[in-house]
Amino acid sequence: MKLVAEMLDKEADKEFRRFLDATEQSKWEKKIAKLSALPKFPNPSPNVYLKYLASKNPFVEAIKKYLELKRNGQSVWKHLTPDLMQACGHAKAINGILRQATPTAVQKIKSMVLDDETVRSFLFELALAINFFRLGYDVQFIDLEDKGNYDLLVSDGTRELEIECKTKSADAGRKITRSNFYLLCDVLVARLAASKQQIALLLKSNGRLSGRQEFFERLAEEIKRCLNTGDENGQLESVEFRIVNLPETLRIRNDHEARVALAPYWSPSAHYFVFSNSFTLIVGCESTEADRVLKAISEELKDGADQLSKTRPALMACFLEEIDDDAWSQLISNSGLANMSYAFLASSDRTHINFVAYSSDRTTPKQEGAIINFGATNLRFDNPSPKYPLSKSFFRPDS
16 A cells, blocks of 8 residues: 655645545534533633543544634635644545555544544554655555554565554553543642632642542642641542642743743652643642553563564554653663663564664644644664564665
8 A cells, every 4th residue: 555645735625524524524523512511610720631531532623623614614724733734634644545445444444533542543553654655665554454463564665564553541550540630630720729829739649549520629628728727738538738839929831931840849750730820730649659651561562572473574663642852851761661672672582573663742743844744753772683684774765
C-alpha cells in the first residue's frame, strides 16, 4: 500500500467529508452530544475532567469544530487551527487506507477510530505508516489484514522491516489516574473559589486515589475547615494534605510562570494542576506507594516481542501518552527507561529486534513556512548485535 501523505489546506473540507461518510457522521454526533450532556462544575472551575474525557478521542473536538463551521456556512480551510489541521491529515490518510484495504480491515479501522480506548493506538500506528509513506515505501497493515500478529511491514523494494506498535497510557502503572486527579481538581476549584485564598495544596494518598466525587466533596470541606481555623495540615480517610500560603500578589499567566511557582513543591511522582484567575490554587497529589510505570512498559514490550515473526529486522515502537519535550530530556541518558530498554534488547530471545523507539503526543506543532510540522520528539535505542542487521539509512535513505 502506498499513499501521498501530505495535506493541503484546501483539501480539508473534502477529506473531512469523506471521513464522516465512511465512519458515519451520526455516530460522531452521538459522541459529541453525550459529552455535551455531562454535568459541568460552575464557574470558575475549568472543568478539566470533562476536557480530559473529550481529549481521549482526538477526532471528537475536531469534528465538532468542523460541523460548527459547516452549519455557520464558513470555509473550513480558512479556519484551520493546528489541531484541526492534524485531524484533517489523519482523516486523509485513513480515507486513503480505506480505499485500498480489505473489507475486514475497513471494519476494524472504523471501529478503532470511534472507540476512545483504541483510537490513540491506531493513530500512533498510522503516524509510523505515514513516516514511511513519505519516503515512498510500501506499507502493509499486517494485523488489520489478518496476515500476522504484528502491526506493519515496511519495504523499500529490497529491504523489509517489521514493526510492532504498543501504546501505554499515562496512567499505566500509576496509583493516581488522571481522570481521578482531574475530577478532584474540579471539585477543589469549585468548592474553594469563594475563599479566594492564594494556596498550594499538597496531597498524599495512602495507595490509590479514590475516584468518588462524594469523597472529593468531603475532602474539599475538610480543607475549607482547616483554612478557616488556620490549620496547615489535615487528613480525611486515606488522604493527608498540607496547605501552603502563596504570595497574595501571585498571578500565573503562562506555563513558565507555572513551572516557577511549582518548583518549591515539585515531586517527580506527583500530578500537578495550576489554576490562576481571581485566586491561585496549586494542587499536587502523589501516592505513598511507588508507581510502576517502567514495569508496565517493560511488560508491554515483552508481549510485543513475541508477536513479531522473528524472520526479519524488527522495530518495537512504544507510544507513551502525555510526555512533553521537557520530560524527554530526563529520559535520554542513564535513566530507568534507557536501562530497561537495553536490558530488553540484550535478551537472547530478542535478537530479532533491531530497535526500540519511544514517542509521545505533546510536542508543540511547528510552523515551517506554509507547512505545519507535527513531528513528535522520540527516543530510539539500538540493539548492538541484531540477528538481522539493517542499516540506519533505511530510515533516512538520502543521508
